[in-house]
Amino acid sequence: MGNLRKSFSEARCLVIGGGGFIGINLSNALARAGAQVDAYGRRLSIRDSLISGVRWTSADFADRAKLAEAVEHADFVFHLVSSSTPSSANADPAADVMDNLVTTLHLLDICRVQSFGRLVFISSGGTVYGIPSMIPVPETAPTDPISAHGVQKLAVEKYLALYRHLYDLDYLVLRVANPYGPMQIARKSQGVVAALMMRALADEPVEIWGSGDVVRDFIHVQDVVRAILMASLHPGPSRLFNLGSGMGTSIKTVIDDIERVVGRGPLKRIHLPARAVDVPSNVLDIRRIREEVGWQPEIEWMDGLRKTMEWTMNAKENGLI
């Protein structure tokens, strides 16, 4: 394990899960910061989305030979792979463990024997805590997930700490809240802002699971990516940070605000039953990353929504989504 770099200039960065929402944004930001970036993933979710300076490798996370090759001599490995969502993982937790936890342990075994810098893992600030004992929820709060997705992410965090203890593996965990913004595509039960925006722009009714009083911590992906870059270079003692806006917004409010931003009059609302995997409220306490790393969110919510709308309209026009 080498010493931690002071900048991304010429740094060799591997972004596993580089073809997804955060992965594309992160890969591009790293390339802009001067890094040599390998974006590694099963597929690129939006074509032509990676800037020059990012090399795309289409490969499976479970392909251990390809993975070992990609990790070799990396200064930073960003692990953003998640083949599951809170809903899909619950349907088959054993498969979720096989696809995500076992493969991650293979990655850790590759990292511990190779010449290698720091491993940055994107965890789930929305699910590892379960039903928060306090709002906003600090990193020290109890972790009792109510989704298999959350248990699996938490297990990865524990194995990372273990590999540090046993092998001095340098790692960082970022428990990201609900990111939104450019490159997000609505998947089943994830990407609520993207899903609502798409429907609003298509003049389709929006779906609300439960009462709409469910509160989430939405953070613009540009803020997320800036935090990942800053925290990754940070040598400080903490290995685990919440990463969110620190503010709660209800689903109802999201819909009202999208209605305002889109400006085509009231959206039709369809009410669906509440889901057992949804915690009633989740807002992250972001004092630790603010104080230790010196990062704070910069993109204001309504402004972020406007940017998201512009990107979505553009992407639709160009047939990208």
Add this chain to the structure above:
Amino acid sequence: MGNLRKSFSEARCLVIGGGGFIGINLSNALARAGAQVDAYGRRLSIRDSLISGVRWTSADFADRAKLAEAVEHADFVFHLVSSSTPSSANADPAADVMDNLVTTLHLLDICRVQSFGRLVFISSGGTVYGIPSMIPVPETAPTDPISAHGVQKLAVEKYLALYRHLYDLDYLVLRVANPYGPMQIARKSQGVVAALMMRALADEPVEIWGSGDVVRDFIHVQDVVRAILMASLHPGPSRLFNLGSGMGTSIKTVIDDIERVVGRGPLKRIHLPARAVDVPSNVLDIRRIREEVGWQPEIEWMDGLRKTMEWTMNAKENGLI
């Protein structure tokens, strides 16, 4: 899920891992309490050790069809399977996850769809906490394992809580300290009392990993089994209990005490390097089980050692170990 029974009389009990140290003792105790007991395991570690009233099934935990058949209509399922030790799990955490966590998730899926009572899981009081933040360590202490074995046990605990949340699965977790006593066979890095006793009785030198100042919480298996029976019938709110003696004993003291009990003069001590998986000290706070369940340890340490010696001599004479 049925209502919780008030006694084991006529209760259908499945003991998975029934051929091991705690499994044999538990199966026999359940049969004595009037239960219909199925002991299920890969192999019976000590022949002729199960009393009549216990039916032995030789099968693999990974055999889902056999497992489903065995679980059917059980009032209690005791899950004691552990194919790994703190040392072996670290050597290959991914294999440990496959062998223990994935198989356990299959068990949970079987339990949630079948007519079924309560699932009792034997967790590891010695590893889930990692390096304890306080001694004795209460159930509410942070859980930061320094062994893959500990992470995997902790993950099972989290999935059990999840299955209760999602499917109302009735479960109980017992975080057992270091059990010792009859039916224990020294395995690599486990069963320190059995290992030391065997060597002392064979006039062989004893091995000490590190300084010998490592402190553990030893509890006689008879006390463990009595606690499992009592807690399993207990309807109270807690789903998780520490199960130990509540007292710490150093490895040095264990050796001194075995020397005294065996009474053949000083044992030769061989010093080996300390192991990264060993926490320096672990003593469980047992107030919760004492207060909620009304159980407390009854077998005094020196008396327990004497009983262990008698059993070991007997078993050696009869060629059982």
